[in-house]
């Protein structure tokens with residue numbers, strides 16, 4: 001029996017994008033500012049290329065500028081850093097995003113830190129992460145931010161709830177736990193070294209799964225009535241895209257579940273648009 005309601009990221013994203021489009025229009029009309037995003041793509045990773053194209057299209061749809069800078073896989077770290085420093089100085093560029101992962105010879109942390117924190121629309125710069133941790137207003141990481149927005153869109157109460165996060169990456173796991181902590185949830189992190197993960201996931205009112213393994217979470221890990229957020233994007237040999245959660249199982253046990261595709265992914269891109277518009281407004285305010 002299907003019990004859960006599906007939280008459509010696509011729908012929540014469409015609503016948010018419509019209001020961003022209006023914001024962009026007003027910003028241009030009243031102040032002549034067009035928010036601009038520059039994405040740097042290093043090498044030719046097919047999945048990265050498709051994400052970058054999706055971001056570019058999404059910008060155009062809401063009337064924003066966007067540019068993709070493609071660099072050879074063999075580009076030196078110094079050349080990439082020089083490109084970033086040029087973009088940091090360019091007033092028409094409000095947001096800079098370096099698509100990850102980068103080739104092994106480039107130090108990702110060094111690259112992220114080189115981006116001006118005001119233009120760090122990924123929310124990965126240590127200054128922005130520090131502000132997030134201390135609950136100060138800042139550019140927030142897009143996937144975690146999108147997840148909080150999806151949960152709130154259904155009026156789900158977060159305060160005092162037990163949120164269990166599976167995964168501890170810098171781009172999803174760690175920051176998503178922090179954002180839910182900022183919303184007064186009780187947060188538990190699970191990862192590859194966690195002992196008896198099932199005992200923890202069965203206590204989750206909200207279970208966030210970000211491990212990148214198809215069918216990692218099935219019925220026996222899900223508490224009746226839980227909210228299930230599936231961050232996985234796994235390409236099966238058949239070409240089909242699937243999440244980390246057995247969707248049918250979540251439908252039967254959960255109260256809410258996010259699908260893949262059409263769940264967290266479209267929200268990630270939407271919050272990137274949001275951050276770029278915010279970065280453009282911050283310049284005007286002199287923030």
Ligand SMILES: Nc1nc(=O)c2c([nH]1)NC[C@@H]1CN(c3ccc(C(=O)N[C@@H](CCC(=O)O)C(=O)O)cc3)C=[N+]21
Nearest residue numbers: 051097098099100101122233261262263265266268269
């Ligand atoms: N600096 C940086 N920032 C990122 O935000 C970033 C990154 N690097 N590297 C890779 C990951 C992954 N990511 C996704 C964004 C959208 C979808 C998305 O929209 N997915 C669609 C399906 C897309 C398809 O069909 O392939 C969906 O879930 O419905 C997925 C994944 C952003 N990332």
